[in-house]
Amino acid sequence: MSHPEQERLRVVLYEGPGSQRLASEERLETMTALLEGGYGVTRPRPGGRVSPEDESTVVMLGRFGETPPAESPAEEGRPAVLVRDIANQASMAVLEQVEAARDGAGLPAPGKWTPWFPVVDYDRCTNCMQCLTFCLFDVYGVDKEGQIQVSNEDKCKTSCPACSRVCPEVAILFPKYKKGPINGAEVKKEDVQSESMKVDISALLGGDLYASLRDRQDTARKRFSTERDESRALLERKRCLAELKETLDIPDEVLMTLPSAGDIEERARRAKEKAEKRRARSKTVQDETQRVPSQDEWGI
Amino acid sequence: MSRAEGQKTRSIVYCHCAYAKVIDPEVKQKVLEGLCASEVAFEAVPDLCEMSARKDPAIARLSATSDLEIAACFPRAVRWLFHAAQHPLPEKVTIHNMREETADEIVARLTGASREQEQELSS
Numbered sequence: 328m329s330h331p332e333q334e335r336l337r338v339v340l341y342e343g344p345g346s347q348r349l350a351s352e353e354r355l356e357t358m359t360a361l362l363e364g365g366y367g368v369t370r371p372r373p374g375g376r377v378s379p380e381d382e383s384t385v386v387m388l389g390r391f392g393e394t395p396p397a398e399s400p401a402e403e404g405r406p407a408v409l410v411r412d413i414a415n416q417a418s419m420a421v422l423e424q425v426e427a428a429r430d431g432a433g434l435p436a437p438g439k440w441t442p443w444f445p446v447v448d449y450d451r452c453t454n455c456m457q458c459l460t461f462c463l464f465d466v467y468g469v470d471k472e473g474q475i476q477v478s479n480e481d482k483c484k485t486s487c488p489a490c491s492r493v494c495p496e497v498a499i500l501f502p503k504y505k506k507g508p509i510n511g512a513e514v515k516k517e518d519v520q521s522e523s524m525k526v527d528i529s530a531l532l533g534g535d536l537y538a539s540l541r542d543r544q545d546t547a548r549k550r551f552s553t554e555r556d557e558s559r560a561l562l563e564r565k566r567c568l569a570e571l572k573e574t575l576d577i578p579d580e581v582l583m584t585l586p587s588a589g590d591i592e593e594r595a596r597r598a599k600e601k602a603e604k605r606r607a608r609s610k611t612v613q614d615e616t617q618r619v620p621s622q623d624e625w626g627i
Numbered sequence: 628m629s630r631a632e633g634q635k636t637r638s639i640v641y642c643h644c645a646y647a648k649v650i651d652p653e654v655k656q657k658v659l660e661g662l663c664a665s666e667v668a669f670e671a672v673p674d675l676c677e678m679s680a681r682k683d684p685a686i687a688r689l690s691a692t693s694d695l696e697i698a699a700c701f702p703r704a705v706r707w708l709f710h711a712a713q714h715p716l717p718e719k720v721t722i723h724n725m726r727e728e729t730a731d732e733i734v735a736r737l738t739g740a741s742r743e744q745e746q747e748l749s750s
């Protein structure tokens with residue numbers, strides 16, 4: 328399921344009037360500890376600009392000494408403000424204070440999941456649904472307008488960029504992938520060509536992967552049967568899989584569950600049908616709402 | 628006039644890319660170091676990817692900020708991550724790519740522009 332908008336903590340490192348400044352190395356250490364712990368940090372400066380206040384609970388960190396500013400509860404659209412003194416505290420102790428404040432506010436802990444998921448570049452996407460039909464893990468879905476969308480980010484298999492290889496438009500990104508254009512690097516003409524070649528590979532990956540494995544195994548078996556060395560046939564199979572895995576960068580778990588070419592076509596057909604129905608439904612609703620009411624309906 | 632006063636027109640965001648090693652740790656560290664050593668106001672976020680998937684309210688907050696300058700990765704990835712979180716970035720955004728540019732270049736742009744503006748303002 329897609330993640331609902333969750334309330335999070337906003338950590339502010341305050342070094343203005345009433346709070347002693349941190350040395351730049353201390354600031355760096357504190358920020359790094361918080362970031363590694365999954366917390367963002369806002370550093371306001373006089374005359375500088377940061378993003379506006381919202382309803383996220385604020386934890387204001389500072390070296391306040393004797394007279395820390397007063398805390399305030401959430402009221403009328405303004406966030407609750409918690410104040411934590413970090414005087415004489417090492418970076419890890421600051422992180423612990425923030426963790427405790429988050430716990431106390433009943434907010435979720437950050438960083439429990441490796442953020443690996445596809446991101447669609449809608450400037451390129453033609454809504455062909457190949458990604459949806461290819462992925463067996465329900466990562467993709469369609470929105471109310473029948474447009475492809477990533478619906479279940481956390482169902483995506485970490486480090487698997489397989490769907491980006493079936494996209495004929497090179498419209499699927501994995502920002503944490505090592506190579507371009509999948510990592511978000513600009514798409515070049517050659518990329519489109521080479522990526523579309525990979526569509527053929529993906530078709531091959533369907534039913535034909537197993538056929539090609541069988542062929543190679545048979546050839547190997549014939550060759551090896553004379554040698555009576557079955558373990559070499561097994562090695563050959565492993566090598567073939569490893570080769571595919573390396574070329575396409577697809578983890579075993581995904582490789583073994585890839586749909587057949589027939590499955591892909593069938594799912595594509597069904598997804599398109601579903602999207603059409605949704606589009607038709609939303610058009611009917613629009614037509615209904617745009618219809619000029621009759622005199623009877625106006626009560627004239 | 629302080630150096631930070633020259634930053635009135637920009638909001639700086641630094642992405643720490645905490646949950647993967649896609650950005651050279653040395654580059655990340657140097658950019659953050661440069662920001663911490665400067666007088667500019669900024670926001671450091673742990674991982675824009677995670678925030679996008681989680682629909683973190685900070686994404687909405689950041690996209691509502693005008694004249695953003697973001698130090699993260701490829702601009703195309705950053706733009707569509709915000710879009711995926713249902714808070715597309717405004718047109719006027721500068722994205723510095725820590726995967727390709729050097730830390731010195733990025734720090735100079737993030738903190739240097741405010742220096743130039745400061746000089747302009749004080750002249």
Ligand code: SF4
Nearest residue numbers: 452453455456458494
């Ligand atoms: S395969 Fe690519 S072009 Fe087709 S719907 Fe998916 S993202 Fe869009």
Ligand code: SF4
Nearest residue numbers: 502642644675676700
């Ligand atoms: S947006 Fe780029 S730099 Fe930031 S977390 Fe994602 S991949 Fe890393």
